[in-house]
Amino acid sequence: MAKVYKWTYRVEMDKCMACAACELECRDGSIYVYDNMAYAINEEVCTRCARCYNACPVDAIVRIPNEAAV
Numbered sequence: 001m002a003k004v005y006k007w008t009y010r011v012e013m014d015k016c017m018a019c020a021a022c023e024l025e026c027r028d029g030s031i032y033v034y035d036n037m038a039y040a041i042n043e044e045v046c047t048r049c050a051r052c053y054n055a056c057p058v059d060a061i062v063r064i065p066n067e068a069a070v
């Protein structure tokens with residue numbers, strides 16, 4: 001059975017400057033260029049380590065609770 005995390009990290013695309021800081025921090029290869037203007041997170045691969053969340057200089061990465069897991 002797939003692991004159910006208590007939260008998900010997501011990039012708010014209107015805030016993202018495409019600086020790549022999050023991609024450089026991610027050890028799981030979960031972050032990818034979405035449309036050359038913003039990055040995105042592959043939730044299927046993300047291990048919820050928070051390295052990208054802590055690295056983003058403009059707080060474009062948000063943590064969303066997973067209601068199904070609480």
Ligand code: SF4
Pocket residue numbers: 009022025026027028029030031041042045046047048049050051052053
């Ligand atoms: S939380 Fe960790 S694994 Fe998930 S996208 Fe961010 S850096 Fe990568």
Ligand code: SF4
Pocket residue numbers: 011015016017018019020021022023038039055056057058059060061
């Ligand atoms: S660190 Fe923040 S601003 Fe930079 S690419 Fe990632 S989400 Fe966008």
